[in-house]
Amino acid sequence: MKRVRVGVVGAGGIANVHARYLREMPEVEIVAVADVVEERARAFAEKWWVPRDNVFTNYIEMLESVEMDAVCICTPHAVHYGPSIEALRRGIHVLVEKPMASSGREALEMWEASRRAGRVLMVGYQTRFAPELRAARRIVSSGALGRVYYCETTLGGRRRGIPGTPTFVTRRLAGGGVLLDLGCYALDNALYVLGFPRPVSVSAVTEAAIGPQETAVVEGGWPWNPREFEVEDFVAALIRLEGGCTMLLKESWAMHAETLGTTFFLGTRGGMRLQPLEVYRDEWGYMTTTTIKLPEVDPFREKMRAFIEAVRRGGPSPIDPREAVVEQFIMDAIYESARRGREVEVRLPPELEQSSQEP
Ligand SMILES: NC(=O)c1ccc[n+]([C@@H]2O[C@H](COP(=O)([O-])OP(=O)(O)OC[C@H]3O[C@@H](n4cnc5c(N)ncnc54)[C@H](O)[C@@H]3O)[C@@H](O)[C@H]2O)c1
Known part of the structure; x- marks a missing residue:
């Protein structure tokens, strides 16, 4: 070998x-x-x-x-x-x-x-290797949900969970806050499930709400230094996608709430949520809720x-890097929209139009 x-x-x-x-x-x-x-x-x-x-x-x-x-x-x-x-x-x-x-x-x-x-x-x-996400993608691509017109995606948000190292909270090292740390997963999960429709535009807000507060309570999270906190601890972004689906991405490292909810998809013929994976449809004249039995895997x-x-x-790479590049441009647009306080176009460079993965 x-x-x-x-x-x-x-x-x-x-x-x-x-x-x-x-x-x-x-x-x-x-x-x-x-x-x-x-x-x-x-x-x-x-x-x-x-x-x-x-x-x-x-x-x-x-x-x-x-x-x-x-x-x-x-x-x-x-x-x-x-x-x-x-x-x-x-x-x-x-x-x-x-x-x-x-x-x-x-x-x-x-x-x-x-x-x-x-x-x-x-x-x-x-996360790409999690059986739940793979099953969710398969369910959407089978057409079981019809046309997916809306989804919300989040890891759920943390009431208190600002990473305690400069790696994540100083601009020079992190480049951004909770969007880059956790929001990237939320974005990737939902785009992967949807089969990577092209992003069109973004309207977003970011906040440094709790991170800079000297008196914030850190119980249940890691201690961080409010004086070196230079990034956002909250993000919400409405992302319009080609084909008519709109995605709401929400993430938080610290907030005065227990949760930002779950990830779910609404389609014309069915709906689906993650964690746990459930599918909602009308079948046989009834409203049905299906839970999917998944193998146990360490992703x-x-x-x-x-x-x-x-x-x-x-x-080739098990995860097409082109998809992550597109996501990075979406995250750029999220920051730009938040800074300008209005909806912005997601401008993908022409190089990204060639979709083949190499090697
Ligand atoms: N996939 C996951 O589940 C997961 C979990 C945690 C972190 N991460 C990612 O991993 C990365 C690191 O996170 P972490 O939690 O290990 O942070 P960390 O702060 O524990 O470790 C980062 C290390 O990089 C070193 N470093 C900084 N600049 C360097 C340079 N120029 N050359 C060599 N070393 C340098 C630091 O000294 C530090 O030891 C982040 O991008 C984070 O998003 C991924």
Whole structure:
């Protein structure tokens, strides 16, 4: 079996989750790690048996001096672009954590770099491997709901759950707040279920409502520093899609409420909600509610396996990176609409019109 040599950039929280699953696969070797905080890189190397000589504080040095087939990019959102481009340029396959980047332009360049290099570029949406989401997509594409004209998508929002590290809350590292952190999942989930209709326009609001408050209570969440809070902790966006479906995306890291509700889809012949997956229809002269029995799967394990498998095959990426690029442009439009206080068009660059996935 061909060995797969993997490097890791960013040795924080999620990198350790990557490592745990990588170590389960006998064909995978974690060959190097880079983190700007040296102790973190060293601790990671010790824990996951990375050769001591292959610990770096500079990811370019790591990519230059250690031979590897693939790299996991586990840095803050605004540091996804640089390592991805540098790795792809050297012919190294990339698994980049979500969100793909901190802007549409960055994401587009990353996608183009992967096509030029003929290497896998996969965005770390483990949600794509969740049986529930796959079943939901199958139900919608079967036509069981008729024409889906409206959906709401959210992970539910957190009453208190602002991430406690600068990675997520300082503009320089995060590039944005809850939209980029959790909203990207909500957006990807719903677009995936709908089969990626083209986005048309967006009307959105964002708020930094609780994050900057010195007196906010942090019970039930992680402590954060209100003085370094520079992003939004709430977003709501109405997204018009080609074909007539309108999506309401809502997300929150902190609010004075328990929940923002659930993800659901309304169609002319049926409706559907997620978590738990239920389908609502009129059948046999009755209103029916169907619950779907789903297999138990660890989506994170599936994501890591799918990436390694794609690397061994030489592509394609298990998740089409083009879809994540489109999402990034939608998120740009959400921020623009919130800033301007009005509806804006989602402007997709012409490069995105070619839909083929390479390699
Ligand atoms: N898929 C998931 O379930 C999931 C969960 C958590 C986080 N994430 C994503 O993973 C990314 C990292 O999140 P985290 O929770 O691990 O954050 P973290 O703060 O725990 O770790 C980030 C690490 O990157 C390092 N870093 C920063 N700049 C660097 C650079 N230029 N070169 C090398 N290292 C650098 C930091 O020192 C830190 O150790 C984020 O984009 C986040 O959205 C994904």
